[in-house]
Amino acid sequence: MLDGVSQDADVPWHFLFCQRTRLKDNWDAGRFTHFQLPHPDHAAEAHTGAMYAIQQHGRRLVSGGADGTVRRWDLDSQRLTGRALRGHHGRVYALHFDGRKDIIVSGSSSAEVFVWRFSSGEPLQAIPHAHDSAVVSLHFSGGALATGSMDDHVKVWKQCPSVQAVHSSADSSRYGTLVEASTLKGHVGGVTAVYVHEDTIVSSSGDSCVKVWSIDTEECLRTFSNPEHVASVHVDGQKISKGAPQLIQIIDHTSGETVATLCKTSQTLRTAYAKLENGRCVALVSGSLEG
Template sequence: MLIDKRGTLKIMAADAPVKAVAFSPDGRRIVSGSRDSTLRLWDARTGQPIAEPLRGHTGSVFSVAFNPDGSRIVSGSMDRTLRLWDAKTGHPITEPLCGHESAVTSVTFSPDGSRIISGSRDNTLRLWNANTGQAIGEPLRGHANIVTSVAFSSDGSRIVSSSGDNTLRLWYANTGQPLGEPLRGHEGRVWSVAFSPDSSRIVSGSDDSTLRLWPGPKVWPDELCKKLTRNMSRKEWRKWVSPDIPYVEQCPGLPIPSDESQPQARATL
């Protein structure tokens, strides 16, 4: 550990480049992943290593993350696997999580800690059970180049990913299905994405030297209402939504068109 002229704490981590770092939820520990295939835990206050390196990967560790309660760590590696670790002992919890066909570039836990999402150079994302290490469903396919970054929304219902194909994609976390079309606008690889804490916005960073802000799914109805001049009529609601669901004002404050026709009374036997 060194203190430089600016008072910055410098942790001498390893002889190999450090590829990934993350704080524990309580801010007391740091985990790092290195090109030497190991992870290390550090005391965030003193910069001292905690126990021995975490060994198990056979390639560079590209991404690391703590689960929400700080008890587990997930790592993604050049060796095409993810690994789960006990954050207290540093011991592996399960066998390596295998399924990707190329390097695992990004990993993170869902907000409730029950699932993991990973992105890979094989152009796919995968969902995993964080307790058993088992894959959930089929790979999430849609990107045309490597997946560089992944993130969950704050409620865990959506996933956002970025790619070397210059786009972002949104996914339903429960089904793995894509949500809408790719988000286009960057003119270079998109390297990193994140949801805002309330999931109302998404930020992305790209090779084109720009960041872009995007409305998150949570505010899509509001964004749509800004472009509309009226609500659906009750007749339209019955036709396009359902005659069995009570009418809901879609855009509060906008007019509801007059609808003289009423639902036909249902015949009774």
């Protein structure tokens, strides 16, 4: 199951087998809880079309869908929080939810980017023509927003502190307007995923490449080629985990070495998130089209 793991790797096979067996036994015996949003008693709170993106922070979750809305959920009550957030003129494909800064960033098929206050639902900023085509990926970290589009480009937006924030820097709820800083060109396919990590951005594309970019110099530092397109990327330290059809690869983006190949599936792997400690993958969450 773990192709590419070195022979002397410390893999807890017994623990993995016990957990897998326990999960299977619970499932076969019906010992599980069916959880859904919204609660079945409040079906009218649901999106009116397909749901394309979700982001969670603590006991709160944000979703975006084909109905053009962004919705906020309470995981304890399984209920919609406040009203649905409306403003996009197309399907909401991409989300970033920062619970600490109390903001949601959303991108849509109509090439728009919106920034919302999570707690109140108020729109903080609208960027109507962020790209020349649909915005399908975005990530916000450290005052920088990366957006990926079907126009093959990655754009970098930097947060300019508001006047209020300058005088009240301890208040993380203050919002500074996002201003376009640069356009990163090099992909020849739609940019399916982006991730901001310190002074770099990692992007994946339908051109079957993963690229690492310098935010400061705007140059492409490294390119990883794949036999098929990549649907998702996540960065933890020096490790990139990327989801491609039927497998996840973990790569050291400094050396370019493939650390591990994991989780082969029978159908396309759509998303992956990895947590690494001391260079080891200690937790992995993935989802594929096989359900």
